[in-house]
Amino acid sequence: MEDVRHVLQLITRRFGFLNKNCCSVGGMDVSLTQSHILYEIGRQHRPSMQQIADALGMDITTFSRQIQSLIRKKLVKKTPSDLDRRVYILELTTEGKFVAAAIEQQVQDYLSQIFSHMNEFEKETVIRSLKLLNACMEKTGFCCS
Secondary structure, three states, X not given: OHHHHHHHHHHHHHOOOOOOEEEEEOOEEEEHHHHHHHHHHHHOOOOEHHHHHHHHOOOHHHHHHHHXXXXXXXXXXXXXXXXXXXXXXXXXXXXXXXXXXXXXXXXHHHHHHHHOOOOHHHHHHHHHHHHHHHHHHHHHXXXXX
């Protein structure tokens, strides 16, 4: 298992998961955590703060600080729910949608570069293996929690 951990550590480093800022769009630096938040808000329809925090496995206090930072950057807006004023709904602003789309394009370009070194069979094998790994990780829960 030590070799598997080493490979996962290398992938983490190469993907830039340890970098303080993962992306820069139009001179604005976005942290990896913020990038994940933008992605999840964009993926879901008007999610609550708790839904996104749960999806990312973050405690609500840490998550709230990140949301406040994204609001200051004018990437996210937070409004009270019509049904329950204690619940806040998150949406990407126009600028937030632009930044999320730019990050998505950067990631897609990087993945295209990676897969360009593989033939179709290797590419399909890697994708199938990643999906299997993810499904097994989902059944197992979080590491080191």
